[in-house]
Amino acid sequence: MMTGLPAAAxxxxxxxxxxxxxxxxxKLEVSSVSKFPQTTLxxxxxxxxxxxDDMRAFGYHTVADALRGLPGIDVTQDHSYSFLGVRGFNRPxxxxxxxxxxxxxxxxxxxxxxxxxxxxxxILDTPILKRVEYFAGPTSSLYGGNGLFGVVNxxxxxxxxxDGWEPRVEIGTRRSRRSSLAFGRTLAGGQDVVFYASxxxxxxxxxxxxxxxxxxxxxxxxxxxxxxAKFTAGGLRLSAGFNRRTKDNPAAPYxxxxxxxSEGMDEQAFVEAAYESMPGETLxxxxxxxxxxxxxxxxxxxAGTPNYVNxxxxxxxxxxxxxxxxxxxxxxxVVVGGVEVRRNWRLDQGNADLNPAFTYLDVRRAAxxxxxxxxxxxxxxERWLFNAGLRFDKVSDFSGEWSPRLAAIYRxxxxxxxxLLYGRAFRxxxxxxxxxxxxxxxxxxxxxAKPERITTQExxxxxxxxxxxRLGASLFHYDLEGALEQRIxxxxxxxxxxxxxxxxxxxGEIEAEYRNEAGLRLKSSLTHQEARDxxxxxxxxxxxxxxxxxxxxxxxxxxxxxxxxxxxxxxxxQLGDVGxxxxxxxxxxxxxxxxxxxxxxxxxxxxxxxxxxTPGYYAPIDAMPQVGRQAFLQWLGHF
Numbered sequence: 273m274m275t276g277l278p279a280a281a282x283x284x285x286x287x288x289x290x291x292x293x294x295x296x297x298x299k300l301e302v303s304s305v306s307k308f309p310q311t312t313l314x315x316x317x318x319x320x321x322x323x324x325d326d327m328r329a330f331g332y333h334t335v336a337d338a339l340r341g342l343p344g345i346d347v348t349q350d351h352s353y354s355f356l357g358v359r360g361f362n363r364p365x366x367x368x369x370x371x372x373x374x375x376x377x378x379x380x381x382x383x384x385x386x387x388x389x390x391x392x393x394x395i396l397d398t399p400i401l402k403r404v405e406y407f408a409g410p411t412s413s414l415y416g417g418n419g420l421f422g423v424v425n426x427x428x429x430x431x432x433x434x435d436g437w438e439p440r441v442e443i444g445t446r447r448s449r450r451s452s453l454a455f456g457r458t459l460a461g462g463q464d465v466v467f468y469a470s471x472x473x474x475x476x477x478x479x480x481x482x483x484x485x486x487x488x489x490x491x492x493x494x495x496x497x498x499x500x501a502k503f504t505a506g507g508l509r510l511s512a513g514f515n516r517r518t519k520d521n522p523a524a525p526y527x528x529x530x531x532x533x534s535e536g537m538d539e540q541a542f543v544e545a546a547y548e549s550m551p552g553e554t555l556x557x558x559x560x561x562x563x564x565x566x567x568x569x570x571x572x573x574x575a576g577t578p579n580y581v582n583x584x585x586x587x588x589x590x591x592x593x594x595x596x597x598x599x600x601x602x603x604x605x606v607v608v609g610g611v612e613v614r615r616n617w618r619l620d621q622g623n624a625d626l627n628p629a630f631t632y633l634d635v636r637r638a639a640x641x642x643x644x645x646x647x648x649x650x651x652x653x654e655r656w657l658f659n660a661g662l663r664f665d666k667v668s669d670f671s672g673e674w675s676p677r678l679a680a681i682y683r684x685x686x687x688x689x690x691x692l693l694y695g696r697a698f699r700x701x702x703x704x705x706x707x708x709x710x711x712x713x714x715x716x717x718x719x720x721a722k723p724e725r726i727t728t729q730e731x732x733x734x735x736x737x738x739x740x741x742r743l744g745a746s747l748f749h750y751d752l753e754g755a756l757e758q759r760i761x762x763x764x765x766x767x768x769x770x771x772x773x774x775x776x777x778x779x780g781e782i783e784a785e786y787r788n789e790a791g792l793r794l795k796s797s798l799t800h801q802e803a804r805d806x807x808x809x810x811x812x813x814x815x816x817x818x819x820x821x822x823x824x825x826x827x828x829x830x831x832x833x834x835x836x837x838x839x840x841x842x843x844x845x846q847l848g849d850v851g852x853x854x855x856x857x858x859x860x861x862x863x864x865x866x867x868x869x870x871x872x873x874x875x876x877x878x879x880x881x882x883x884x885x886t887p888g889y890y891a892p893i894d895a896m897p898q899v900g901r902q903a904f905l906q907w908l909g910h911f
Contacts, residue, residue, distance in 0.1 A: 298687065302321065317679075324429070329861070331834065332398050334392055339356065344799045345818075360811065364812055364886055368387045369418060370421045373423075376426070381418050383589075385568075385702055386702040395540050396426055400452075400466075410697030414677075417641075429456065430456065431466045437453070441907050443904065447473075448475065471498075475490060494519050496517035497514075525572075535570065554599060555601065563590065565588070584622070591615050595611050595612075597609055597610065608647045621635045621704065635703075641665065644663065645663035645664075646662055658679070665698070676695070677694070679693050690732070693729065693730040699723060705718060706769070714767060715767045716768050721770065724754045743782075743783070744782070750775075752776075759772070775803065777801060778801070795822040823835045843885055850882070850885060854878075869908045870906070872906075874901065881899075881900040
């Protein structure tokens with residue numbers, strides 16, 4: 273944890289949040305919205321936080337699991353990746369590039385696809401996370417590109433919070449096996465150390481594909497190895513992370529042979545050094561240096577000779593730095609300003625046949641990004657808070673972009689916030705969208721693609737009613753200009769990325785939460801949204817309605833019970849639509865003394881086996897069958 277965090281927040285971080293009355297969470301502070309600690313009610317966004325105890329209560333394994341229960345979010349799966357949908361926008365050919373992913377405030381979208389990886393492919397899984405912070409809305413005013421629809425910040429645990437060794441082993445259906453080991457300690461000199469490693473192997477089950485009139489058995493395997501380390505001493509933090517995930521895809525993408533799995537590998541790593549100091553009583557300074565690595569490889573077994581394989585590859589090497597000042601010397605103001613530079617010195621993409629060898633694509637590029645930002649939080653009175661931010665970014669090959677954000681927050685009392693929010697953000701085309709092509713077989717490069725821009729307005733309310741109830745609501749309107757999407761060029765029949773027309777999203781969310789000191793917890797939300805293109809057509813893979821219910825019951829016959837219902841409305845596909853569905857997940861936990869715990873979880877209890885809309889490269893599959901009911905048994909220790 274960085275120095276300078278208020279003592280109340282440090283004390284709160286050590287408490288069991290499932291057994292706190294909701295009024296205690298008024299003190300909970302987040303740093304991802306404004307780049308300095310502030311309470312969620314003062315933040316210029318509607319912030320949702322998934323605490324560590326939430327992850328335990330509902331048996332979450334991945335970041336996608338943790339996000340799935342939040343208002344306005346839907347997660348889809350194509351048996352290669354998990355894709356995050358936010359407020360009605362989750363296009364089938366979108367790689368999650370419109371959501372910004374952070375780890376302890378460090379950007380981790382990759383350099384080729386700009387992908388926010390949140391499933392098993394994510395660089396971290398839940399055992400090492402203290403909490404997941406999420407807020408919707410544009411964030412370019414502080415973070416630059418990618419944050420069109422929102423930000424996910426993964427906050428890792430400290431050594432003091434782990435305080436020893438934490439082994440974890442798990443077995444489950446589909447012959448799945450998971451294990452992890454965490455170690456954390458505060459040393460005698462005050463230094464804080466964390467080490468974490470995890471392994472997983474999911475053998476894959478059986479999936480029925482009606483389009484092929486057959487099932488694919490054990491062609492959906494998933495294997496990964498993750499590592500994370502963090503060292504903190506005073507204001508210095510050194511951290512590093514690594515993940516290599518190999519995933520089999522049974523669905524025959526790109527016209528590959530059905531019945532033979534396509535294999536994809538994603539590898540991601542980062543190192544970071546951050547130092548925060550206070551050169552004066554009212555001035556704090558952050559210096560951050562980092563380097564990120566990303567590598568991708570996929571083998572596509574096309575029809576033809578038995579050994580005919582086509583390989584996609586990509587690699588990105590990125591280094592950057594940030595210098596930030598936070599000044600509190602002006603009465604009723606908190607001023608933040610900084611600069612950030614990023615050098616993408618290696619941005620490689622390739623596509624080739626392996627046997628016989630033939631190269632279709634070999635692109636090697638580099639790019640630079642630089643930005644400067646400033647933000648002022650001005651407390652006009654006890655009831656009014658005003659927040660204004662502005663950032664200028666220059667991305668290689670494109671003109672500079674100005675990104676503003678404004679927020680007026682009315683606090684009639686200490687337990688209520690009414691927020692009027694406005695923002696504008698941009699996203700430059702990524703390397704895949706601009707330069708990928710397969711030798712004019714199915715896809716060609718789009719070097720002329722231009723940035724897309726979004727303008728949003730939102731009215732949000734959050735109110736704590738007494739010690740045990742919380743209510744939230746919001747109305748939002750998004751306009752996305754020049755949205756990048758794949759289209760077929762009628763001149764040659766090849767797909768390419770082009771800037772389409774405007775996309776309009778309007779909607780609303782309501783949520784309610786009850787929590788008492790005994791640990792009972794009830795939470796629900798409803799979202800209605802309309803996402804349409806410039807011709808007023810309903811967007812593909814955009815559910816109009818989402819319903820979420822979570823219930824946690826402590827100490828029922830010695831077991832803690834967590835139940836969640838995840839409802840998703842009907843969605844349009846490329847050729848038709850898929851009906852809505854509701855999933856029920858059940859998790860039970862039992863403590864075995866002070867040093868161990870056993871957990872049993874069942875996902876999709878009713879075995880609904882729903883389908884998610886797919887992009888055109890899965891034809892003839894229009895909606896992807898999903899894995900049905902699965903179960904796991906987990907043991908956790910602490911010593």
